[in-house]
Amino acid sequence: MKENKILVLLVHGFFRNHKDMAILKTYLSDLGQEVYAVNLPTSFQSLETIYTSFKKQLLEIDTTSYTKIHFVGHSMGGLIIRYYLSKHQVPKLGRCVFIGTPNQGTRLADLGLKVPLAAQILKPIKALHSNALAIDLPQNDPVPDIGIIAGTNHRLITGYFLKKPNDGRVEVAATKLAAPLMKDFVALNYVHTKIHKEKVTADLVDHFLKFGKFEG
16 A cells, blocks of 8 residues: 555535536645545435435545545535534544535525525525534544635625625634634635635645644
8 A cells, every 4th residue: 555645535515516626626636635526416405315425425435545534625515524524433534624614504594494495495405504403523533633714705695695704605603613623714815606716725725634734
């Protein structure tokens, strides 16, 4: 087995697919990371169904050939990672980075639940609202280092319905996790739909995965 063979798993967000992580994948690959982007049914399926698909795809990866496995999620992708880690102890688990993830829920999902039939059609929003059931701590002991990147550019139409600062989809305060989960935090002036596609974001992700902090 090759020494220090590390895998970075990318998990996309709500109403997206693996192609949404293509730019981040390219940036991280250029930085020397081996990267794999999963493809999940995050538009019309429940969190439990998405989790089942995620678990199946991870089983198809020969993780035994790697010395460490990192997880990086954008938006709902971070919740999917947290949900998975709350149910499985992952051998050789490395670090995690969540980008624009509504760890405390998002008010937009609260509004969406008030729209007739929205919850039945767009099932993932049940996991995104602010009163969603809490996700348990990761099974791994000690828990993995988690870095959180939030956006502060609210210039999407939906951003005007949220408390500032926000990234147009998620309020900054809602991205944060309590100790011992959140190891480091950084805010960038980008909107939710672009933040994970910026070079500076990839550089921060790469640095955190290597050193457990975003800077220094």
